[in-house]
Amino acid sequence: MSIEKNQVVIVDYKLQNGSKEGDLIEETFGSKPLSFIFGIGQMIPAFEANLEDKTEGDEFGFLIEAAHAYGLHEPQAVVDIPLQQFAVDGKVDAASVIPGRQLSVKDPQGRTYHGVVQKSDDKQVTVDFNHPMAGTDLYFSGVVRTVRDATASELDHGHAHE
Numbered sequence: 001m002s003i004e005k006n007q008v009v010i011v012d013y014k015l016q017n018g019s020k021e022g023d024l025i026e027e028t029f030g031s032k033p034l035s036f037i038f039g040i041g042q043m044i045p046a047f048e049a050n051l052e053d054k055t056e057g058d059e060f061g062f063l064i065e066a067a068h069a070y071g072l073h074e075p076q077a078v079v080d081i082p083l084q085q086f087a088v089d090g091k092v093d094a095a096s097v098i099p100g101r102q103l104s105v106k107d108p109q110g111r112t113y114h115g116v117v118q119k120s121d122d123k124q125v126t127v128d129f130n131h132p133m134a135g136t137d138l139y140f141s142g143v144v145r146t147v148r149d150a151t152a153s154e155l156d157h158g159h160a161h162e
């Protein structure tokens, strides 16, 4: 059976930064393989396009440029926020604004944005609201373990039951 829409696909993969020589970002080998329903928007479209028509046992290796993955790193999504906005009862907890700290901020419309502190000083905190993998070219390699039709309840739920 070859991969097409509405099939459950189970793959083991390795994700590396930029190329097959790049730093390892994550991998499923040795843990739980990835399972998803093909063609319903669960995965990055370019990821699915590279797997279409493959069958069980097929190996793959392909690069997805950042623009077709999690997007480019947008400088305007790196924002300086006055330190005082982080105050609770008039005091800023220094640990809450150290570089690398993850935080979420609500805008006046109630939408939540997730960011990471890049740097901070006694006046402001620079927060990067880009997706953590923005600007990263993704190199995937691995093997197709299983291809099967999704069950009615899997299609109904929009995810694989494994």
Ligand SMILES: [Zn+2]
Binding pocket: 153, 154, 157, 159, 161
């Ligand atoms: Zn379910």
